[in-house]
Every structure is written in C-alpha cells, then in structure tokens.
Amino acid sequence: GTNGMFTPSEKKKVIVLGGDGFCGWPTALYLSEIGHDVIIVDNLSRRAIDLELECDSLTPIQSMGERLKVWKQVSGKEIPFHFFDVAKSYELLRELIAREKPDAVVHFAEQRAAPYSMKGPYQKKYTIDNNVNGTHNLLCAIVESGLDVHVVHLGTMGVYGYGTSGGEIPEGYIDVTLPGGRESNILHPMSPGSVYHMTKCLDQLLFQFYQRNDELRITDLHQGIVWGTNTPWTKKDERLINRFDYDSDYGTVLNRFLMQAAMGYPLTVYGTGGQTRAFIHIEDTAKCIGLAIENPPKSGDRVEIFNQIAETHRVRDLAKIIADLTGCEVKSVNNPRKEAAENELEVSNKKFRSLGYEPISLGTGLLEEVTQVADKYKDRCDVDKIMPSSFWNKKIEEQCTDDV
Amino acid sequence: GTNGMFTPSEKKKVIVLGGDGFCGWPTALYLSEIGHDVIIVDNLSRRAIDLELECDSLTPIQSMGERLKVWKQVSGKEIPFHFFDVAKSYELLRELIAREKPDAVVHFAEQRAAPYSMKGPYQKKYTIDNNVNGTHNLLCAIVESGLDVHVVHLGTMGVYGYGTSGGEIPEGYIDVTLPGGRESNILHPMSPGSVYHMTKCLDQLLFQFYQRNDELRITDLHQGIVWGTNTPWTKKDERLINRFDYDSDYGTVLNRFLMQAAMGYPLTVYGTGGQTRAFIHIEDTAKCIGLAIENPPKSGDRVEIFNQIAETHRVRDLAKIIADLTGCEVKSVNNPRKEAAENELEVSNKKFRSLGYEPISLGTGLLEEVTQVADKYKDRCDVDKIMPSSFWNKKIEEQCTDDV
Numbered sequence: 001g002t003n004g005m006f007t008p009s010e011k012k013k014v015i016v017l018g019g020d021g022f023c024g025w026p027t028a029l030y031l032s033e034i035g036h037d038v039i040i041v042d043n044l045s046r047r048a049i050d051l052e053l054e055c056d057s058l059t060p061i062q063s064m065g066e067r068l069k070v071w072k073q074v075s076g077k078e079i080p081f082h083f084f085d086v087a088k089s090y091e092l093l094r095e096l097i098a099r100e101k102p103d104a105v106v107h108f109a110e111q112r113a114a115p116y117s118m119k120g121p122y123q124k125k126y127t128i129d130n131n132v133n134g135t136h137n138l139l140c141a142i143v144e145s146g147l148d149v150h151v152v153h154l155g156t157m158g159v160y161g162y163g164t165s166g167g168e169i170p171e172g173y174i175d176v177t178l179p180g181g182r183e184s185n186i187l188h189p190m191s192p193g194s195v196y197h198m199t200k201c202l203d204q205l206l207f208q209f210y211q212r213n214d215e216l217r218i219t220d221l222h223q224g225i226v227w228g229t230n231t232p233w234t235k236k237d238e239r240l241i242n243r244f245d246y247d248s249d250y251g252t253v254l255n256r257f258l259m260q261a262a263m264g265y266p267l268t269v270y271g272t273g274g275q276t277r278a279f280i281h282i283e284d285t286a287k288c289i290g291l292a293i294e295n296p297p298k299s300g301d302r303v304e305i306f307n308q309i310a311e312t313h314r315v316r317d318l319a320k321i322i323a324d325l326t327g328c329e330v331k332s333v334n335n336p337r338k339e340a341a342e343n344e345l346e347v348s349n350k351k352f353r354s355l356g357y358e359p360i361s362l363g364t365g366l367l368e369e370v371t372q373v374a375d376k377y378k379d380r381c382d383v384d385k386i387m388p389s390s391f392w393n394k395k396i397e398e399q400c401t402d403d404v
Numbered sequence: 405g406t407n408g409m410f411t412p413s414e415k416k417k418v419i420v421l422g423g424d425g426f427c428g429w430p431t432a433l434y435l436s437e438i439g440h441d442v443i444i445v446d447n448l449s450r451r452a453i454d455l456e457l458e459c460d461s462l463t464p465i466q467s468m469g470e471r472l473k474v475w476k477q478v479s480g481k482e483i484p485f486h487f488f489d490v491a492k493s494y495e496l497l498r499e500l501i502a503r504e505k506p507d508a509v510v511h512f513a514e515q516r517a518a519p520y521s522m523k524g525p526y527q528k529k530y531t532i533d534n535n536v537n538g539t540h541n542l543l544c545a546i547v548e549s550g551l552d553v554h555v556v557h558l559g560t561m562g563v564y565g566y567g568t569s570g571g572e573i574p575e576g577y578i579d580v581t582l583p584g585g586r587e588s589n590i591l592h593p594m595s596p597g598s599v600y601h602m603t604k605c606l607d608q609l610l611f612q613f614y615q616r617n618d619e620l621r622i623t624d625l626h627q628g629i630v631w632g633t634n635t636p637w638t639k640k641d642e643r644l645i646n647r648f649d650y651d652s653d654y655g656t657v658l659n660r661f662l663m664q665a666a667m668g669y670p671l672t673v674y675g676t677g678g679q680t681r682a683f684i685h686i687e688d689t690a691k692c693i694g695l696a697i698e699n700p701p702k703s704g705d706r707v708e709i710f711n712q713i714a715e716t717h718r719v720r721d722l723a724k725i726i727a728d729l730t731g732c733e734v735k736s737v738n739n740p741r742k743e744a745a746e747n748e749l750e751v752s753n754k755k756f757r758s759l760g761y762e763p764i765s766l767g768t769g770l771l772e773e774v775t776q777v778a779d780k781y782k783d784r785c786d787v788d789k790i791m792p793s794s795f796w797n798k799k800i801e802e803q804c805t806d807d808v
C-alpha cells in the first residue's frame with residue numbers, strides 16, 4: 001500500500017530549512033519521493049550541539065554529502081544542499097528565495113529541545129536568538145522578494161501550555177466572550193513551559209503580524225512529540241538512516257524509554273508520570289507536511305493552524321506499554337522541569353483528518369521496530385546521557401541533585 | 405508645589421537601561437532628584453540612528469559626559485554611566501548587576517519608533533534583534549545573579565492593538581468566558597501594528613515566562629505616546645535639556661505638529677485623523693516610574709501591568725488644538741501606516757491613580773511651553789524630515805508616493 005501517501009496535484013519547488021534534522025531529513029525525502037523539487041538548507045548546528053553535549057545520534061547518520069549521493073542513487077532525484085545559518089545569513093536566504101522562487105518553504109530550522117533551552121544562560125540566549133531571528137529573517141526575506149511563497153512552520157503543542165486543557169484544544173484559535181458579552185475569536189492563550197516553547201509563541205506573533213501586514217500565506221503546525229526513527233524513505237538504504245536522539249536533552253520521552261529498555265535499565269518517569277502529552281510518528285510528520293503544502297491558505301486568509309498530532313497519552317502509561325513489551329522496570333525520579341505533575345489534554349486534529357490523514361498509532365508493531373533499532377545500535381549508547389542534566393531553575397536543580 | 409513628587413520610603417539603587425534617551429534621561433534625573441542611587445547604561449544607539457536618518461534632536465542635547473557633569477554641579481549627585489549594548493554584551497550586564505546588586509532595573513533600552521521599525525529589512529531585523537535579545541538578556545542575567553531585582557519595563561499601549569477597543573481596556577489582563585462556560589483571566593489579546601509594537605508583545609511573553617519559572621518581580625508599563633520636552637529637572641540648566649524628535653520616524657505625533665506649527669507649515673494628519681491614541685506628558689513618565697519602583701509586586705505575584713497614560717484623543721482633535729493655538733492649517737495626507745482609519749479607545753489607568761498619580765493634561769499652558777521650545781530652536785529644524793519616509797508595505801508606499 002501507499003501508507004496514506006498521495007500524489008500532489010502539482011509539482012512544487014520546496015525549500016526545507018533544517019533539512020538535516022530529525023524531522024527535516026525524512027520530510028525532505030518524502031517530499032522528493034512524491035515528486036516535489038526539494039532544496040535543503042541547514043547549518044548543521046544540531047550536529048555541533050552533539051559535540052557540545054558529548055553525545056551522538058544512536059543511529060550512525062551519514063554526512064549530508066553522503067546522504068544526498070545515496071538518495072540520488074536510490075531515487076534518481078537530486079536535492080541541492082546549502083550550508084548557512086538562516087538566523088544569521090539573511091542575505092543568503094533572501095538571495096536563495098529570490099533566485100529559486102519556491103512555492104513553499106518548510107521551516108524546521110530552530111533549536112528544538114526544551115531541556116537544552118533551559119540548561120544555562122548560553123543555551124537560553126542561543127535558543128531565543130536563533131529561533132526568533134531565523135523565523136523573522138524568513139518572513140522578512142519573503143516580503144522583500146515580493147513573491148507569494150507559502151510558509152509551513154513547525155510549531156509545538158506546547159504553545160497552549162500543559163495545564164489541564166478543560167476541554168478539547170481547538171486548532172490555534174478559540175472562541176471567547178469578552179466583558180460586555182462581546183463574542184470574539186482569538187489566538188489560543190499561550191502558556192509556554194520553557195524558553196524553547198516560548199520561542200514558538202513568539203513565532204506565532206510574528207506570523208500573525210506578517211500575515212496581516214503583508215498578506216503572507218502561512219501554515220503553522222502545532223506538532224506533538226515525535227517518536228520513531230525510520231520511514232519508508234529512510235529505509236531504502238542504511239546510509240539514509242534518520243537520527244535517533246536518546247539523551248535527556250534531545251531524546252523525546254518515548255525514544256528515551258526505548259533506549260533504556262534496550263540497555264536493560266529502568267524507565268525513568270519524571271515525578272508521577274501523570275503528564276499527558278500528544279504524540280505523532282515521524283512518518284506522519286512527513287505526510288502531514290505534504291498535506292499542508294498541498295492545501296495552503298488563500299492569499300489574505302488568516303494564519304492557518306493545524307494540530308499535528310495522532311493521539312495523547314500519560315507518560316506513565318507509555319512507560320507501562322514499553323515495560324510490558326520489554327519486561328523492564330519503571331522508576332520515578334524527581335522532575336527536572338517546572339510543570340504540572342498531572343494534567344489532562346484533549347486535542348482536536350480534525351483539520352488533518354478532513355484532508356485524509358489516518359494517523360499511525362502507538363501499536364506494538366511499530367514500537368517493536370523502534371526497539372529493534374535501539375537494540376541494533378545499543379553499543380553506540382552512552383547510558384549516562386539519559387539522566388536529566390538540565391534543570392528549570394536553581395531550586396529544582398537542588399532537589400534533583402540532592403536525590404542522587 | 406512638588407508637582408506630585410514624593411519622597412520614596414527607602415533609598416534604592418536603580419540601574420536605568422537606555423538612560424540617554426527621550427524618556428530615560430529625564431527619568432534618571434527624577435529618580436536621582438528624589439534620592440535614589442542611579443546608574444545609567446546606554447550604547448548611544450539612538451544618537452547613531454540620527455546619523456543614519458540624517459537628522460538630529462531639535463534641542464541641542466549634550467554628550468553624556470557633559471550632562472552628568474552638569475547634573476553633579478546642580479544637584480551634588482553622581483550618576484555613573486556605562487557604555488555598552490544590553491542586547492549584545494550580556495556579560496557586562498550580568499557583571500554590572502552582580503556587582504551593583506540593584507533594587508530595581510528600569511528598562512528603556514529598546515528601538516522604539518514604529519515607522520523606523522517598518523522602514524526596510526535592515527530596520528525590521530535590527531528592531532527584533534535589539535529588543536528581544538535586550539529584554540531576554542536582562543531577565544537571564546537577573547536569574548543568573550540569583551538576586552531579587554525588580555524589573556520595570558516600558559511597554560506600549562500598542563500591544564492591545566488600535567482597533568476599536570469596545571469597552572475600557574483593563575490593565576494587562578482580561579476576563580473571558582471560554583467554551584463550556586469556564587471563566588478565565590488571561591493576558592489581553594495582542595494585536596501589534598508594527599514590528600516595533602510586536603517586540604513589545606514578545607517582551608510580554610518573556611515576562612510571563614520568567615515570572616512563572618523564576619519568580620522574577622516584574623512591572624510592565626503600557627505607556628501611551630509621550631509628548632513634551634522638558635521637566636523641572638532637565639530645566640535646571642540648559643545643558644541638561646532633553647531631546648526633542650520631530651522627524652517622521654521618531655517624532656511622536658504631537659511633537660511633529662508643534663514643529664510644523666513653529667515652522668509655519670500645515671499640520672499633516674494621516675488620513676482622516678480619526679485614530680484615537682493615548683497620551684502622557686514626559687514629566688508624568690518619570691513620576692509614574694518613581695511610583696512603580698515604590699510599589700513593586702511581591703515575590704511570586706504575577707507580572708504587574710499598569711496602563712501609563714493620562715488621556716486619549718483623536719489625532720484630528722489634537723491637530724485642531726494646536727491649529728487653534730498657533731493659527732496654522734491642518735492638511736490630510738495618505739496614511740503611511742496600515743491601521744484602522746478611525747478607532748475608539750477607552751483605557752483604564754486606575755492603578756496609577758490609586759497610587760496618587762494626578763496626570764498632567766494637554767492644557768494650553770504646557771502646550772505653549774513646548775511651542776516655545778519648538779520656536780526657540782527652529783533654525784535647527786530640517787522641515788523635509790517631518791514628512792513620512794517609512795511605509796508599512798509596498799502597496800502603501802506606492803499610494804503615498806503617487807500622491808506627491
């Protein structure tokens with residue numbers, strides 16, 4: 001079967017900013033596979049952060065040159081790659097857009113780990129500077145080009161906050177009654193839980209403004225936590241393998257659990273594990289972006305917001321699923337984050353479903369596949385990196401380190 | 405009389421970021437006058453922007469060295485001055501805070517002109533980068549210092565947007581009823597009308613986050629448009645004179661009208677002049693900041709937001725007041741901004757009033773004084789600089805330039 005893939009109504013030229021990353025690489029391959037002309041931009045900062053954190057992708061990812069050479073071999077398609085910093089090299093971004101006249105730009109190029117963004121002043125400052133200037137440069141360059149380019153941005157469910165949602169979270173906008181009984185539809189109130197999540201809130205305001213002032217066409221995807229590693233496209237050759245982060249800064253919760261299971265360590269749940277989060281499989285990330293590109297807002301339409309999620313789970317329930325699958329234990333540790341110990345979360349994903357999206361859910365089959373990946377490369381794992389090393393504030397740091 | 409001045413309950417050490425500017429300089433003198441220990445930080449970027457725009461303060465402002473020497477002569481008080489960029493020299497800011505252990509930091513150090521922020525890509529990018537990184541550096545440095553420093557920030561009424569408010573705008577937060585009848589109190593929805601105003605919205609999110617995560621004590625002053633030039637403290641010696649901007653980028657509307665009147669030119673109203681805006685006199689800016697420093701939020705309290713305004717007026721009514729006073733004409737020109745042609749605006753300023761603030765209003769006495777300032781220095785005026793030179797987008801630029 002096609003796994004829910006579709007043939008685009010027209011071939012588009014798509015620039016993928018951050019196309020070397022965990023989501024960007026499989027998405028670039030998917031867009032190329034379904035027939036779009038893809039161009040990748042990346043400054044390889046994610047690989048550089050691995051040097052700083054003294055860890056590495058569990059999977060042996062290849063250099064961009066090697067990746068693209070192999071993709072050419074297996075698919076016959078060429079993906080040009082440009083190495084530059086979208087937050088710093090405004091002129092290169094502007095020239096690329098003016099020269100290539102893309103139909104769409106998919107923007108993944110941000111520092112995306114909440115714990116990393118809370119590690120210390122350097123990382124807080126870097127995350128703000130990189131993410132806000134990167135997004136603003138993109139919008140500014142499109143305005144300067146005078147072209148009608150559709151921006152597809154990866155945001156996060158975390159902009160809504162992780163308190164108890166008290167009802168299904170709608171897609172971006174919310175109906176409210178203001179004092180005096182006036183009805184209004186406003187951007188969902190923002191409640192970011194880290195500097196990283198905050199930058200996605202700042203991005204939202206940039207999008208609102210540039211849509212209103214310059215009529216840019218923008219789709220903002222409020223994505224859940226991504227799990228998994230490979231997709232049908234990265235599996236075509238082992239040298240196309242996607243990155244798999246398991247460290248406490250970049251490893252998302254499910255991937256961390258799978259790694260602990262593979263190493264025979266207890267799964268470490270923060271606090272009660274009562275946090276409810278939204279999840280999506282990496283293959284669905286790519287497919288949703290394909291759908292977003294296929295269905296741009298019309299010129300003049302407000303910023304289109306999709307909740308890009310498949311399902312929600314409590315962290316302790318996820319741990320239980322993996323523990324049952326692998327026979328390992330679950331252990332609670334002090335929470336390095338400042339967040340509600342327990343929260344409910346209900347999320348609408350009607351818009352993608354109405355476009356034909358049928359989410360992959362956390363079924364045993366796929367989980368087993370990821371377990372095999374973790375197992376296959378486990379000699380590359382430094383298990384010490386799984387325990388928290390970034391703390392939301394000094395008090396929390398003391399509590400967490402007293403514990404040890 | 406004391407003009408509403410008060411003696412602080414305790415002497416505080418106050419760092420004034422942006423203390424060379426239009427609001428910062430008279431505020432620094434006021435805080436020094438009422439007994440606080442004041443330290444100024446400024447990178448003189450505002451003076452450098454005058455070089456870029458090829459214009460200058462109408463009033464002959466002195467160098468910082470001269471200003472501070474004269475203040476020492478007339479008041480006996482010393483104000484140390486540090487030249488650095490708060491958005492770029494994080495370490496200098498952090499060291500200054502750690503060494504001086506201030507009770508409060510008043511943060512004026514942002515690019516503050518809406519038209520300048522829309523001039524072109526360089527200015528858009530500079531405004532985002534300078535304002536967001538400056539504010540974030542301050543918050544990050546305070547967290548790193550571990551000190552309990554009260555932040556007083558100058559925000560703008562423009563964060564609420566300049567549509568019709570449909571009721572009195574409360575101070576920062578608004579009661580709403582969410583779907584399902586749930587009552588909630590949220591940050592007032594933001595609707596910035598320029599890149600400059602947007603940075604003040606981004607600042608708001610930074611404040612909300614750092615208050616929640618690190619319990620910083622923060623007061624955000626949503627200030628109206630400031631008019632006037634001198635205060636009782638800058639009048640103590642002509643060499644203490646405050647800056648007076650009349651150009652279309654930095655000159656606020658009332659000061660631009662007063663300049664046109666002094667030059668015998670018609671007052672240029674954008675469109676119908678039906679825009680309603682909030683105003684405050686420069687002397688009240690200083691006094692309100694004194695009150696904010698005197699009344700910090702308690703540790704753990706949410707971000708305190710005051711609307712720092714005296715009164716609201718339609719732009720065409722202001723023009724009429726000045727025309728009546730000076731006998732000059734009023735002329736409509738195409739609006740360089742993208743904004744509602746007409747809007748209503750009602751604003752609460754209860755909090756400052758409850759602390760004893762009695763606003764100076766646009767009475768003829770004070771207006772005459774400013775008219776005299778404009779008149780006295782009118783040979784320093786380049787009248788060409790009063791006409792719009794920044795346009796919100798390309799379409800508007802064409803409309804405005806076709807007109808000429």
Ligand SMILES: NC(=O)c1ccc[n+]([C@@H]2O[C@H](COP(=O)([O-])OP(=O)(O)OC[C@H]3O[C@@H](n4cnc5c(N)ncnc54)[C@H](O)[C@@H]3O)[C@@H](O)[C@H]2O)c1
Pocket residue numbers: 017018019020021022023024041042043044045046047084085086087088107108109110111112130134154155156157223224225226227252
């Ligand atoms: N992974 C998740 O669970 C998840 C969940 C929700 C949203 N997202 C969002 O999706 C996007 C991609 O996430 P990811 O998991 O692939 O992260 P990643 O770190 O693996 O990929 C980001 C890529 O962008 C590049 N990059 C960063 N800053 C850049 C800059 N200034 N110039 C050029 N390139 C730059 C990095 O080198 C990296 O290759 C992010 O914006 C993230 O916030 C991810």
Ligand SMILES: NC(=O)c1ccc[n+]([C@@H]2O[C@H](COP(=O)([O-])OP(=O)(O)OC[C@H]3O[C@@H](n4cnc5c(N)ncnc54)[C@H](O)[C@@H]3O)[C@@H](O)[C@H]2O)c1
Pocket residue numbers: 421422423424425426427428445446447448449450451488489490491492511512513514515516534538558559560561627628629630631656
């Ligand atoms: N003037 C108004 O009508 C008005 C109205 C509402 C709010 N405000 C706010 O009040 C504050 C002060 O406004 P103003 O009218 O005095 O502006 P201004 O431009 O005259 O003063 C700002 C000062 O900050 C300095 N500065 C800017 N960036 C800096 C940096 N990175 N490092 C160090 N110094 C820096 C400038 O050199 C300047 O001296 C601004 O934040 C502005 O947004 C002003």
